[in-house]
Amino acid sequence: MIGYKTSANFRQLGIFVLLLISMACKSQSQLQTPATSRLDVKEPGAPETKAAPQVNPEKAMQYTRQVVEFGPRYLGSAGHKKTEEFLRSHLKLDNLEEDAFTDSTPAGNFPMRNFIAKFPGTEEGIIVIAGHYDTLYSKKNFVGANDGGSSTGLLLAIADQLRSPQKRDGRSVWLVWFDGEEAIKEWSDTDSTYGSRHLAEKWKKDGTASRIKGFLLADMVGDKDLNIDRDQNSTPWLEDLVYKAATELGYQSHFFGRANAVTDDHQPFARIGVPVADLIDFDYGYGNVYWHSNEDTLDKLSPQSLGIVGDVILKTVRLLDLRK
Ligand code: 1BN
Numbered sequence: 001m002i003g004y005k006t007s008a009n010f011r012q013l014g015i016f017v018l019l020l021i022s023m024a025c026k027s028q029s030q031l032q033t034p035a036t037s038r039l040d041v042k043e044p045g046a047p048e049t050k051a052a053p054q055v056n057p058e059k060a061m062q063y064t065r066q067v068v069e070f071g072p073r074y075l076g077s078a079g080h081k082k083t084e085e086f087l088r089s090h091l092k093l094d095n096l097e098e099d100a101f102t103d104s105t106p107a108g109n110f111p112m113r114n115f116i117a118k119f120p121g122t123e124e125g126i127i128v129i130a131g132h133y134d135t136l137y138s139k140k141n142f143v144g145a146n147d148g149g150s151s152t153g154l155l156l157a158i159a160d161q162l163r164s165p166q167k168r169d170g171r172s173v174w175l176v177w178f179d180g181e182e183a184i185k186e187w188s189d190t191d192s193t194y195g196s197r198h199l200a201e202k203w204k205k206d207g208t209a210s211r212i213k214g215f216l217l218a219d220m221v222g223d224k225d226l227n228i229d230r231d232q233n234s235t236p237w238l239e240d241l242v243y244k245a246a247t248e249l250g251y252q253s254h255f256f257g258r259a260n261a262v263t264d265d266h267q268p269f270a271r272i273g274v275p276v277a278d279l280i281d282f283d284y285g286y287g288n289v290y291w292h293s294n295e296d297t298l299d300k301l302s303p304q305s306l307g308i309v310g311d312v313i314l315k316t317v318r319l320l321d322l323r324k
C-alpha cells in the first residue's frame with residue numbers, strides 16, 4: 001500500500017515538473033519572437049490598421065537559385081537572355097512593361113531592357129521597389145548570387161505577394177528590374193547604372209517622377225550575415241522610415257549598424273528629386289571580400305535574410321501609404 005502511494009506521488013510530481021518545464025519553454029519562445037515578427041500583430045497605440053503582407057523567404061530563395069543557375073548574366077550573354085524570359089514568364093499577369101533601349105558603352109553599343117511590373121492602388125502616388133538583374137561584364141564567370149541574383153529573386157517573391165484581382169488598398173506599387181547596373185569596364189558616372197539612368201530620364205520627361213512617393217532599392221540583400229548599411233546617398237527621412245519599419249518588425253539589429261555612401265541605381269532618381277533609400281549590405285564576407293568575386297555564390301545566402309529585407313520593404317510601403 002505504501003509502495004503504491006509513493007509511486008502515485010512520484011507520478012504526480014513528474015507531471016507537475018513537466019508542466020513547469022513546458023511553461024518555461026513557452027515563455028522563452030515568446031521572448032525570442034520579434035515585436036510583430038512575421039505575424040504582424042499590432043502594437044498598442046500604433047496608428048496602422050492593416051497588416052503589411054510578408055514575402056515567402058523560401059520562394060525568394062528558390063527564384064534566386066533559379067536565376068543564378070542560368071549562369072553569368074552580363075549584357076549579351078545566354079544567361080541574360082534566359083533571365084529576361086524568366087521574368088516575362090513570371091510577370092505576364094502583372095501589367096508588365098518592357099523598357100527596351102540601346103546605349104553606348106566602352107565595349108560598343110548594347111541593347112538593354114528594364115522590366116516594370118505595375119500593381120495599381122486605390123490611392124494617388126507610386127511607390128517603386130527596384131533591383132538589378134545583370135551581372136559583371138568584366139568577369140565572364142561571375143554568377144552574382146547576391147549581387148544581381150538576390151534582388152531579382154526577392155522582387156519576384158514580392159510580386160507574388162502583391163498579385164491580386166483587386167487594386168491594392170494604398171498607393172500603386174511598381175517593381176523594377178534594372179538592366180546594365182554594372183560597369184562594362186570601370187565604374188564611372190557614364191559607365192554604370194545604364195538602366196536606371198535611362199528610366200529616370202524617361203520618367204522625368206513624361207511626368208511619372210513627380211508622382212513617386214518613395215523609391216526603395218534592394219541590392220546584395222541575401223547575405224547570411226545580414227547588415228544593411230545606412231546609405232548616406234539616400235534621402236534621410238526615407239532611411240528613417242525604413243528603420244522604423246525594421247524596428248516595428250523586430251529586425252533593427254540587421255539595419256544601420258554602419259553608415260556608407262553608396263553609388264547605385266537609386267542615384268539617377270535622387271538627382272531628379274525622388275525620395276530614395278538604398279537597402280544594401282556592403283559587407284559581404286570579411287572586409288566585403290566576396291563582392292565582385294567568384295565567391296559570390298548561393299551558399300553565402302539565406303532565405304531568412306531575403307525574408308527580413310522583403311518584410312521590411314513591404315512594411316515601409318505600408319508606412320509610405322499612410323504618409324500624406
Ligand atoms: C553594388 C553592387 N554596386 C555594384 N554592384 C554599386 C557600387 C559600385 C557600390 C561601386 C560601391 C562601389
Ligand code: ZN
Nearest residue numbers: 136147182292
Ligand atoms: Zn556589382
